[in-house]
Amino acid sequence: MAVIVWFRRDLRVHDHAALYHAVETGEEILPVFVLDVRQEKDGQSGRKSQALFSALRSLQGNLADLGARLVIKRGEPAEVLAELAKHFGADKLFFNREYAPKAISRDEQVAAELQRNGIFTQTFKDMVLHEEGELLNKQGKPYVVFTPYKRAWLTLPKDKPFPMPKKLRAATGLESYPSDLIPALGGQGSAKEQVREEELYGERAARRRLGQFLDTQLAGYKLQRDLPAVDGTSRLSFALRTGTLSxxxxxxxxxxxxxQMSGPQSEAAETFVSELIWRDFYQQVLFHFPHTVEQAFLADYEQVEWDDNEELFRKWCTGQTGYPMVDAGMRQLNQTGWIHNRVRMITASFLVKDLLIDWRKGMNYFAEQLIDHDEAANCGGWQWCASTGTDAQPYFRIFNPVSQGEKFDPDGTYVKQYVPELAHVPAKYVHKPWTMPELLQKESACMIGLDYPPPCVDHAISRLIAIERFSQAKKLGNK
Structure with a gap:
């Protein structure tokens, strides 16, 4: 008999719950990845798809090193897995749990289909440190405010990493079974390009990045994580999203x-652990409140009056708002598929509180562009910025794009990297270039309205409008 190990958001062989338990059965192992044809589409999500394919290619090689070939099949998971179980005589299916609404529905369908065919199905906690049912308040309900959730989270013991199998006993006939190919880079990527991509996105790359972060960034994380011009964050979001790292x-x-740390260095590490807790928190919020992928967590703020201004939305998407910190962030996102976390908050706040555009439009745009897109974190982060989610503060959580830039990118290094029109603008004006005297604009080769756009809205006015609209929504919700 054989155990099917279904890989999804866990593209690794180190510290893999389902793989470890499958090996522990002593039975043959059949590793499977079901490829969604939507992941191959061109366009905005192309960069994200190629990063995923690179991580998948890395998994394929790592499994081969352990003695088992990864079977890749296109199609509906329930049908594909049932067919594989029948062909190989597998009597078990093991996989790690996910918590987003569509993933839960898919997994329930798979489990039901395989159980109808006599296949034992078992799932494992792997994507989070604590699942939704492990952390409940005294009333037996989920936490909806982060701080008490964090306090409870810190008191619980944490699972230790699982050892990596030394060798896999592959299912009989696995080597000769037909498997679909992983799409090549751009449809025609060379072997050399594919290796380079695996070095960026594969399991070895993720473990190497973790080591680098521990050695060079962790001690200064608390102070440097908010500085987008500095390599001060972990840059592990893609690895955690795809599971190339546990x-x-x-x-x-x-x-x-x-x-091994003390004082400020220990505080820096604690700050990073808080970010891991936020990750678990948003997963359990999405699990308990699945409506939040489409609706405000706080129902009152479904009444907010949004402006449906497509021209302003286009300027935001393309980084042409006239606010340098916002524009730099959006251009970084469009060029790289990643955006610094502090700048994610600045750009999100600007869309919602300055342009008064529905947070869902921004959330969906990020989902298309981000190679590290995680539905729970994206939804939770956008609702936090929009003040429609847990622990909302509509009157205080309005980021000033100018002062945020001056505080976190004081000399404009980050802005100038992504907004080259401002390359010669003095630091004094780089976050508010429209205030430059005309002579200095000419000297800086940055004429406002010609080389770089003027502000598309007045932040001070938009802030007041946003406060009024949230206030009105709250009044309507209380009626």
Missing amino acids: IRTVYHSVLERMH
Whole structure:
């Protein structure tokens, strides 16, 4: 008999719950990845798809090193897995749990189909350190405010990483079974290009990046994480999103380093652990409140009056708002498929509180562009910025794009990297170039309205309008 191990958001062989337990059965192993044809589409999501394919290619090689070939099949998971179980005589299906609404529905369908065919199905906690049912308040309900959730989270013991199998006993006939190919880069990527991409996005790359973060960034994380011009963040979001790195491995690696630290360095490590807690928090919020992928967590703010201004939305998407910090962030997103976390908040706040555009439009645009897109984190982050989610503060959480830039990018290094029109603008004016005297604009080769756009809205006015609209929505909701 054989155990099917269904890989999804866990594209690794180190510290893999389902793979470890499958090996522990002593039965043959059949590793499977079901390819969604939508992941191959061209256009805005092309960069994200290619990053995923690179991580998948890395998994394929790592499994081969352990003695098992990864079977890749296009189609509906329930049908594909049932067919594979029948062909190989597999009597078990193991996979790691996911918590987004569509993923839960898909997994329930798969489990039901395979159980109808006599296949034992078992799932495992792997994507988070604590699942939704492990952390409930005294009333037995989920936490909806982060701080008490964090306090409870910190009191619970954490699972240790699972050892990597030394060898896999592959299912009989696996080598000769027909498998679909992983799409090549741009449809025609060379072997050399594919290796380079795996070095960026594969499991080895993720483990190498973790080591680099622990050695060079962790100690200064608290101070440097908000500076977009500095490599001060972990840059592990893609690895955690695709599972080329386990959350257990990250947590325990940081904890081990933390025990060797004291003072500000220890506080920096604690700050990073808080970010891991936010990740778990948003997963459990999405699980308990699946409506939040489409609706405000706080129902009152479904009444907010949004402006449907497509021209302003286009300027935001393309980084042409006239606010340098916003424009730099959006251009970074469009060019790289990633955006610094502080700048994510600045750009999101600007769309909602300055342009008064529905947060869902921004959330969906990020979902299309981000290679590290995680539905729970994206939804939770956007609702936090929009003040429609948990722990909302509509009157205080309005980021000033100028002062945010001056505080976190004081000399304009980040802005100038992505907005080259401002390359010669003095630091004094780089976050408010429209205030430059005309002579200085000429000297800086940055004429406002010609080389770089003027502000598309007045932040001070938009802020007041946003406060009024949220106030009106709250009044309507209380009626």
